Amino acid sequence: MGGHLPVLPIVLPLLAAPACVLLRRRPVVLTFGIGVAWATFALTVQLLLQVLATGEPVTYALGGWAAPYGIEYRIDVLSAFVALFVAGLGAVVLTYAPRSLAREVPADRQYLFVTAYLLCMTGLLGISVTGDLFNVFVFLEISALASYQLIAMGPSRRALTASFRYLVLGTIGATFILIGIGLLYEMTGTLNMVDVAHRIAEAKGTRTIRVASAFLAVGFGIKMALFPLHAWLPDAYAQAPSVVTAFLAATATKVSVYVMLRFVYTVLGPATSFQGSKLDWVLLPLALVAMFVASGVAIFQTNVRRMLAWSSLAQIGYMVLGISLANVTGVTAGIVHLFNHALTKGGLFLAMGCIAYRWGSVELRDLAGIGKRMPVTMFAWVIGGLGLIGVPATAGFVSKWYLVGAALERGMWPVAALILLSSLLAVVYVWRVVEVAYFQPAPEERGSVREAPLSLLVPTCILLGTTLFFGLNAVWSAGVAEKAARVLMGGVP
Amino acid sequence: MSPDTALVLALVLPLSAAGVTALFARRPDLREGATLLHGLALFGSVTTLVPHVLDGQRPALRLFELVPGLPIAFELEPLGMLFALVASGLWIVTTCYSIGYMRAHEEANQTRFYACFAIAILGAMGVALAANVLTLFLFYEVLTLSTYPLVTHHGTEAAKRGGRTYLGILLTTSVAFLLFAVVWTYEIAGTLDFRPGGILAGKAGGGTVVALLALYAFGTGKAALMPFHRWLPAAMVAPTPVSALLHAVAVVKAGVFTVLKVVLYVFGIDLLATSGASVWLMWVAAATVILASLVALTKDNLKARLAYSTVSQLSYIVLGAALANRFGVIGGSMHIATHALGKITLFFCAGAIYVATHKTEISDMRGIGRVMPVTTLAFLLGSLSVIGLPPFGGSWSKWYLALGAADAHQAVFVAVFMLSSLLNIAYLLPIVVRGFFFAPPGAERPEVKEAPLFCVVPLCATALGCVVLFFFADGLYELLAPLGGGS
Numbered sequence: 001m002g003g004h005l006p007v008l009p010i011v012l013p014l015l016a017a018p019a020c021v022l023l024r025r026r027p028v029v030l031t032f033g034i035g036v037a038w039a040t041f042a043l044t045v046q047l048l049l050q051v052l053a054t055g056e057p058v059t060y061a062l063g064g065w066a067a068p069y070g071i072e073y074r075i076d077v078l079s080a081f082v083a084l085f086v087a088g089l090g091a092v093v094l095t096y097a098p099r100s101l102a103r104e105v106p107a108d109r110q111y112l113f114v115t116a117y118l119l120c121m122t123g124l125l126g127i128s129v130t131g132d133l134f135n136v137f138v139f140l141e142i143s144a145l146a147s148y149q150l151i152a153m154g155p156s157r158r159a160l161t162a163s164f165r166y167l168v169l170g171t172i173g174a175t176f177i178l179i180g181i182g183l184l185y186e187m188t189g190t191l192n193m194v195d196v197a198h199r200i201a202e203a204k205g206t207r208t209i210r211v212a213s214a215f216l217a218v219g220f221g222i223k224m225a226l227f228p229l230h231a232w233l234p235d236a237y238a239q240a241p242s243v244v245t246a247f248l249a250a251t252a253t254k255v256s257v258y259v260m261l262r263f264v265y266t267v268l269g270p271a272t273s274f275q276g277s278k279l280d281w282v283l284l285p286l287a288l289v290a291m292f293v294a295s296g297v298a299i300f301q302t303n304v305r306r307m308l309a310w311s312s313l314a315q316i317g318y319m320v321l322g323i324s325l326a327n328v329t330g331v332t333a334g335i336v337h338l339f340n341h342a343l344t345k346g347g348l349f350l351a352m353g354c355i356a357y358r359w360g361s362v363e364l365r366d367l368a369g370i371g372k373r374m375p376v377t378m379f380a381w382v383i384g385g386l387g388l389i390g391v392p393a394t395a396g397f398v399s400k401w402y403l404v405g406a407a408l409e410r411g412m413w414p415v416a417a418l419i420l421l422s423s424l425l426a427v428v429y430v431w432r433v434v435e436v437a438y439f440q441p442a443p444e445e446r447g448s449v450r451e452a453p454l455s456l457l458v459p460t461c462i463l464l465g466t467t468l469f470f471g472l473n474a475v476w477s478a479g480v481a482e483k484a485a486r487v488l489m490g491g492v493p
Numbered sequence: 494m495s496p497d498t499a500l501v502l503a504l505v506l507p508l509s510a511a512g513v514t515a516l517f518a519r520r521p522d523l524r525e526g527a528t529l530l531h532g533l534a535l536f537g538s539v540t541t542l543v544p545h546v547l548d549g550q551r552p553a554l555r556l557f558e559l560v561p562g563l564p565i566a567f568e569l570e571p572l573g574m575l576f577a578l579v580a581s582g583l584w585i586v587t588t589c590y591s592i593g594y595m596r597a598h599e600e601a602n603q604t605r606f607y608a609c610f611a612i613a614i615l616g617a618m619g620v621a622l623a624a625n626v627l628t629l630f631l632f633y634e635v636l637t638l639s640t641y642p643l644v645t646h647h648g649t650e651a652a653k654r655g656g657r658t659y660l661g662i663l664l665t666t667s668v669a670f671l672l673f674a675v676v677w678t679y680e681i682a683g684t685l686d687f688r689p690g691g692i693l694a695g696k697a698g699g700g701t702v703v704a705l706l707a708l709y710a711f712g713t714g715k716a717a718l719m720p721f722h723r724w725l726p727a728a729m730v731a732p733t734p735v736s737a738l739l740h741a742v743a744v745v746k747a748g749v750f751t752v753l754k755v756v757l758y759v760f761g762i763d764l765l766a767t768s769g770a771s772v773w774l775m776w777v778a779a780a781t782v783i784l785a786s787l788v789a790l791t792k793d794n795l796k797a798r799l800a801y802s803t804v805s806q807l808s809y810i811v812l813g814a815a816l817a818n819r820f821g822v823i824g825g826s827m828h829i830a831t832h833a834l835g836k837i838t839l840f841f842c843a844g845a846i847y848v849a850t851h852k853t854e855i856s857d858m859r860g861i862g863r864v865m866p867v868t869t870l871a872f873l874l875g876s877l878s879v880i881g882l883p884p885f886g887g888s889w890s891k892w893y894l895a896l897g898a899a900d901a902h903q904a905v906f907v908a909v910f911m912l913s914s915l916l917n918i919a920y921l922l923p924i925v926v927r928g929f930f931f932a933p934p935g936a937e938r939p940e941v942k943e944a945p946l947f948c949v950v951p952l953c954a955t956a957l958g959c960v961v962l963f964f965f966a967d968g969l970y971e972l973l974a975p976l977g978g979g980s
Contacts, residue, residue: 389668392634393631393634400672404673405680408680416677417673420668431657431660438648472559472565475557478560479561
């Protein structure tokens with residue numbers, strides 16, 4: 001298997017997905033899906049270890065066609081890191097799924113859920129490992145189409161509207177990306193990322209390249225829900241089944257941020273992106289506005305899941321801010337926040353799933369007294385909430401540490417101050433939930449509600465527990481992120 | 494016991510106390526007994542460290558790295574030794590007192606109370622032992638968050654509001670200012686270790702030092718420098734043992750401790766003294782001393798008056814730090830201990846009066862001295878110590894602080910200390926006078942009715958402690974002497 005390792009994490013779920021349609025029977029499909037997800041995770045672990053051991057990117061020529069003519073998978077530290085947490089979170093969330101789905105998706109459609117879930121995972125993993133521009137677009141579409149279907153499975157009919165809205169905006173985004181890639185192809189005559197990176201110097205400063213960066217920035221902006229291109233996200237997150245929200249929140253937007261990083265730093269290169277196209281001056285203000293506006297809106301939400309969705313938008317602002325600061329610390333902050341926030345938000349949405357399962361409502365006013373009735377779930381939720389604020393000892397603190405450091409390194413102390421101020425908004429929206437959950441008595445009809453079942457509780461606690469671990473000991477996560485950032489900043493990997 | 498083991502124990506014991514407390518949730522006697530034992534063990538292991546520190550040793554412990562290059566590490570130096578002693582010693586007394594108070598009051602959620610209390614002590618110990626600013630910041634926030642459930646213990650609307658102010662101000666200042674200052678320091682100095690003489694000397698210019706000092710001073714919301722002092726009176730909705738230990742000792746002292754520690758080991762007093770970057774801080778602290786005392790005069794609620802008195806006394810310590818000379822720093826550090834003993838006595842008395850008579854307003858306390866003679870006497874002793882009269886511990890710290898002001902050629906601050914002492918007399922002693930010399934309401938002679946023994950014994954112990962401290966100031970001075978540089 002050694003030589004084919006880079007392609008296996010893509011092939012495995014891709015082949016398993018149609019197999020689910022054939023298997024069909026609910027328990028079999030679910031067990032099979034979970035098995036595949038964990039096997040994929042094991043493969044990505046292997047991949048990351050290999051990349052870290054050699055320090056060189058691992059390449060794989062698909063079908064034996066040498067690059068730049070064939071499609072090349074090119075896995076450096078960043079790719080392997082993103083693939084690792086996408087597969088890891090995918091596996092944990094799918095393990096959580098059977099119990100939660102039982103309440104939210106009809107039993108005879110669950111095999112379709114697993115199929116779409118595995119396809120979505122395939123797409124996301126494919127994006128992170130491929131070294132080919134057009135291949136990025138293909139995988140982007142695979143994951144997007146699968147996620148439209150996943151969102152549409154939501155329990156209420158509003159899920160259909162949410163899914164349709166995402167479909168429309170997602171398609172616009174994908175089209176923009178395709179146009180951007182087309183323009184790059186026109187100027188460089190190649191689709192291989194490394195090749196483009198080498199040849200772009202000749203086309204540097206031309207209007208075509210500038211237009212291409214604009215199209216790409218807008219396209220990725222929509223995909224990652226960067227303010228003000230975020231309109232699809234809150235509805236989609238609020239209406240999808242709990243499991244889907246957890247999975248998409250933890251991985252889909254993160255992978256879009258990854259592609260943005262890849263294009264800005266590897267394909268276009270910092271010189272073209274920043275000096276040529278001034279992307280930093282587009283991204284930096286948008287990121288700052290996102291941090292404040294989205295957090296501000298989150299404060300006024302009455303549905304806790306929607307509140308978390310808005311908080312995600314603010315957190316994406318932090319990641320983009322890190323990218324636009326364009327120094328090693330900033331990019332490290334962006335990458336490590338991808339990881340930290342994936343764990344935190346994934347865990348929080350799983351906790352929301354526990355609440356939806358037992359409590360039946362995720363409206364803020366209905367959560368009165370839940371702290372007494374579901375103490376473990378709520379405690380885990382609070383840990384996650386503290387992570388959003390960035391309290392020390394949570395993973396969120398590590399991200400913020402790097403981000404503020406990066407801003408100060410650039411001498412942008414107002415930006416550093418704004419980062420810290422915006423996290424105070426998180427205090428407000430997190431504490432609204434804490435006060436309702438702990439200081440209001442539970443209504444009588446919920447007096448007998450018990451703690452969530454272990455099959456839901458354990459994955460939730462694992463994810464939120466890891467945020468504490470990576471908050472106290474970020475040597476590994478921040479270390480890998482910094483390595484990845486150095487590779488990126490070094491230009492061509 | 495080797496110093497390293499003692500250091501580990503100082504951090505592990507509070508944590509295990511929290512765990513054991515939660516384990517014995519349904520057996521109150523076992524639960525409280527276990528807390529008490531943990532307290533004794535903690536104090537014991539902290540005490541074993543004193544000779545080592547006096548010898549000039551600096552026991553250290555290094556855990557994993559929080560961010561690459563920045564470990565969670567502990568190192569014991571004299572100032573931390575003092576704070577650790579105060580916090581762990583008074584934890585025992587407060588636990589005794591809590592047993593009396595919480596049972597007499599039949600408070601709910603006592604397990605949560607004891608568990609959070611233990612975690613708060615962990616926070617205080619972590620702050621005391623921290624070897625770098627990041628570790629200190631970590632435990633500072635542990636202290637903030639673990640005390641939030643204590644402040645809102647009653648769960649009422651008022652408690653919720655108090656909790657909001659408490660958390661709002663403490664988190665806002667620490668995240669917006671303190672964290673900013675920490676990252677900035679790291680950018681400038683490339684290290685966050687506490688080093689004698691500071692890490693910023695020669696690396697930061699005048700304006701930067703002033704700005705950083707401002708961020709540290711106001712960012713340490715727990716030091717309650719005006720205008721960020723509102724959380725302290727707001728936190729008085731908590732049960733009295735919480736107010737006593739946390740808001741006279743652990744939380745607020747963690748604040749001023751942070752200020753002292755940063756002045757000593759991040760800036761270095763030489764840097765501040767030569768650049769004059771801390772002069773503005775002296776004025777802000779002096780203003781807080783006077784203004785808070787004036788506000789205290791207007792408060793009729795006993796706990797509120799004590800809260801403002803605390804705000805005022807904390808700024809003594811900040812002022813001592815800002816003076817940035819040998820005596821200022823030593824006086825300020827000593828005041829951590831002397832004020833802790835004095836103020837905890839006063840809070841214990843306030844709680845005892847509440848338990849025995851359910852009175853909270855000073856105007857209702859006419860003749861309280863005839864009903865509760867022991868408590869009122871202890872209140873008198875505590876007051877005299879806070880005022881700073883011999884033979885009470887408080888007189889020494891005030892003496893050194895005044896010396897520090899004189900050494901810095903800032904005669905005006907000597908006057909501030911004296912004026913503040915007068916104001917202390919004005920807001921503390923009337924309570925005692927009213928208690929002993931005014932006739933109680935109702936005609937006949939009231940019976941003596943003290944609070945439960947578990948409340949009275951601790952407050953007598955701390956009141957006596959104030960006297961004992963006067964005679965052992967030598968030892969304190971010897972412990973703290975290395976702080977001022979020189980010997």
